[in-house]
Amino acid sequence: MxxxxxxxxxxxxxxxxxxxxxxxxxxxxxxxxxxxxxxxxxxxxxxxxxxxxxxxxxxxxxxxxxxxxxxxxxxxxxxxxxxxLAYVPESVALYDHLSARENLDYFLSLARAQRSRKTVVEPALDAVGLPHHAWNQRVGGFSKGMRQKVAIALALARHVxxxxxxxxxxxxxxxxxxxxxxxxxxxxxxxxxxxxxxxxxxxxxxxxxxxxxxxxxxxxxxxxxxxxxxxxxxxxxxxxxxxxxxxx
Ligand SMILES: Nc1ncnc2c1ncn2[C@@H]1O[C@H](COP(=O)(O)OP(=O)(O)OP(=O)(O)O)[C@@H](O)[C@H]1O
Ligand SMILES: [Mg+2]
Missing domain, CATH: 3.40.50.300 (P-loop containing nucleotide triphosphate hydrolases)
Known part of the structure; x- marks a missing residue:
């Protein structure tokens, strides 16, 4: 190593x-x-x-x-x-049929990171200013700015x-x-x-x-x-x- x-x-x-x-x-x-x-x-x-x-x-x-x-x-x-590291390309790749919360949960599980809803996922979505009503919506309908918020929330939640x-x-x-x-x-x-x-x-x-x-x-x-x-x-x-x- x-x-x-x-x-x-x-x-x-x-x-x-x-x-x-x-x-x-x-x-x-x-x-x-x-x-x-x-x-x-x-x-x-x-x-x-x-x-x-x-x-x-x-x-x-x-x-x-x-x-x-x-x-x-x-x-x-x-x-x-x-x-x-967290990498945010020009167009953020997320699972469109999953909600913002589910995307975070899924990617955190892939990264083998802590993924408690109350102490990790929700504080990260809060920190990036994604409106609460959007947390459970499918990200397929999100604007570019909202998708980036999800990507940055993931970066914050992973503590990279x-x-x-x-x-x-x-x-x-x-x-x-x-x-x-x-x-x-x-x-x-x-x-x-x-x-x-x-x-x-x-x-x-x-x-x-x-x-x-x-x-x-x-x-x-x-x-x-x-x-x-x-x-x-x-x-x-x-x-x-x-x-x-x-x-x-
Ligand atoms: N996989 C590749 N195979 C061959 N040439 C490549 C490859 N990727 C990039 N290049 C070439 O290398 C140079 C640098 O590309 P790069 O994508 O790093 O530029 P960039 O600064 O990001 O440009 P842009 O502002 O357009 O995104 C370019 O001439 C590009 O055509
Ligand atoms: Mg480039």
Whole structure:
């Protein structure tokens, strides 16, 4: 086993390289996320953001470098690494014919996690703000925002140290996006390390502690949040992202 969690941050990527065939997509990627931190990973289409998540999930085996999730190498022990994390893809996979409560109960049983209704499932559904009347409804009729709430509730109920999000706010309306941002702050308050791949600059500026730009296979630039209202300069970020000049 490769668990030496004590010496590691929850998410650690060092000098990661990965190629699909001849094409090198990641070439020397360094990225860490600490407990209670939200890291927004930005980058153009095809930059390698989802590939980075795939490496953390153990879906690909990097050609060089090291990856650790909760101290575990996902390439060596994918099941153990996945036990440390919750992954929320753009469209959340749930059992549509089951209710929100039943989905949580089922996925917690798969994860062999505690699943007491009163002390685990209901507090998690409460924490994510899923309205009580929806708890027993089939999730097949849920909006994207509600499905994400169920997915985050599952992450909270499993007490995982790592949350991976791939374009979570794409297709959410502004209000649902704001709710989602507050939701991942709840996870951050519980000391979860959160890596959010996104094209949504507003969201990144709203919640991230750090923002990294992935380009040419590595983090080309990394920004840390400032204080108060001037956490990040949205104009400058937009200009950086689009290769245009910032508005004066
Ligand atoms: N399984 C695969 N086989 C071959 N090439 C792949 C595979 N998955 C991704 N790629 C290529 O690797 C590059 C990076 O893909 P990736 O999905 O990581 O980008 P991304 O940053 O997530 O982009 P997007 O913003 O469009 O989601 C792209 O050029 C893509 O076509
Ligand atoms: Mg992607």
């Amino acid at each position: 490769t668990n030496d969690a004590g010496a590691h941050l929850p998410i650690e990527v060092r000098a990661l390289r990965h190629s699909y065939g001849e094409r090198e997509v990641l070439c020397g990627l360094d990225l860490t996320v600490a407990p209670g931190e939200i890291y927004a990973l930005l980058g153009g289409n095809g930059a390698g953001k989802s590939t980075t998540l795939s490496a953390l999930l153990g879906f690909i085996v990097p050609s060089a470098g090291s990856v650790r999730v909760g101290g575990i190498d996902p390439a060596a022990d994918p099941a153990m690494a996945r036990a440390q 140290p790592v949350l991976l999000l791939d374009e979570p706010t794409s297709g959410l309306d502004p209000r649902a996006t704001m709710e989602f941002n507050r939701l991942i702050e709840t996870a951050r308050d519980r000391k979860v390390a959160i890596l959010m791949v996104t094209h949504d600059l507003l969201s990144a500026v709203d919640v991230a502690n750090r923002i990294g730009f992935l380009s040419a296979g590595r983090i080309e630039e990394e920004l840390a949040a400032g204080d108060g209202a001037a956490r990040f300069d949205l104009n400058a970020l937009h200009a950086r992202y689009t290769g245009t000049r910032a508005a004066a």
